Amino acid sequence: MLLSQIRLPDGSRAVAMREGEEARVVSGAASTLDLALAAIAAGRKLGDEIAARGLGETVDLAAALAEGRMLLPLDHPDPAHLHLTGTGLTHLGSASTRDSMHQKADPEDMTDSMKMFRMGLEGGKPRAGEAGVQPEWFYKGNGHAAVAPGAALTSPPFALDAGEEPEIAGLYVIGPDGRPFRLGFALANEFSDHVTERGNYLWLAHSKLRPASYGPEMLLGDLPQHVEGASRVLRDGKTVWEKPFLSGEGNMSHSLANLEHHHFKYELFRQPGDVHVHFFGTATLSFADGVTVQPGDEFEIACDAFGHALRNPLEQQAAGSEPVSVQAL
Incomplete structure (x- = not known):
């Protein structure tokens, strides 16, 4: 459904x-x-x-x-009560991509990314009723950063890159008693700045504060163990890059229950009536294959199990790069 x-x-x-x-x-x-x-x-x-x-x-x-009438499959009338968050290094192929961006001078010395990935392999799928190792976690923004399917993704003027991340997102509502309820899953584009992240892995938080899109449809029920879709970059209607992406617990180093626990264990994220969209990570990036996207390109993320494909054009960077000045009162 x-x-x-x-x-x-x-x-x-x-x-x-x-x-x-x-x-x-x-x-x-x-x-x-x-x-x-x-x-x-x-x-x-x-x-x-x-x-x-x-x-x-x-x-x-x-x-x-x-006709531009498709909305996000789950939203909130007050955008401040919709939270966009995610976890990285959760998929079995994700470590090599991240590791290549964060290589240290000594090849014998594991990067922090590889250490985090190995922790997930060893403790990311605990037995039922137990908590496993906590994953990498990041904040993307609130409902003001949530872009409808078909609408444009726009980078801020200070961005160094504008790259897609094809993912599955879990969609949640917090009940009146503070209990999280998962409604279902959707295709998602966890739009990020990989050049900024590559500059220093401690800039990961900055690289994630970007718009994101999810939908157009939400799959009710359980997430299949194996999800296989396609991620594409189109230019002038022609595919300039395409690669399959895999998700589902069968392709992940963490269980969904473990990722959900480590997000909702914070009381801050269990406020009644709030909406959460949590991105579960990816192992597929056009950036990792040396692709540089440009304004006018279109991102397409497709998987038959999730209905219509998620498509978003890339818009010219927002204008204005002057430093923000804070005025004293």
Whole structure:
């Protein structure tokens, strides 16, 4: 079952549910958040809440995408209450890419990235009911940095790079009692600045404070053990780079439960009513293959299990590179 949010031709919001080729409006639901909170209040699964409400008219998701009416599959009316975060070095192929960016002078001396990756291999999948080793963690921003499918990703004026990261993201709502609820999973582009990160790995936090996109559809239920999709960079409608990306626990050094524990163990991230979008990491980057993207290029992340592909054009860097001046009161 796939869930999405769109604007109807009359401008109103709707939640659409899709099984197979047909998508239909969920009756009485203007947002995924309201739908999820109603399911929590009723003590039932999200799918059961949808079934209880019933489905209405059919909608054309392809047309919504083409016309710019596709919204993020989960958002919040107050962007400050949507948190974009992620974990890195979680996939079995991710260490070599990161390690090549952070090489030390002595090849016999493991980089901190490789040490972190090995910690995940050895302790990232604990037994049920136990906590494993904590992963690398980063903050990307709040709902102001969340870009709708089809909309442009824009780098800040001080950015040195504008690279895609094809990932799977978990989408969560915090219940009234502070308990996290996972609604499902979506394709995601964890847009980053890899040149800044390569300059010094302690600049990782700076490299992650960029826009990001996820969707267009959200997969309800469990994440498949093996996820295989394709990441592409298109220029003037032609593919200039393409590579498969793998995800799912079968391709990861950490279990999802361990990644979720180490995010939500902080009370700060268990505030009732908040929305969380957590990026689970990747091992595939066009940057690692020497590709330099340019304004006008389009990123495409596709996997059949997640419905429509996630596409975002790269926009010219935002204007203005003057230092920010703080005024004393």
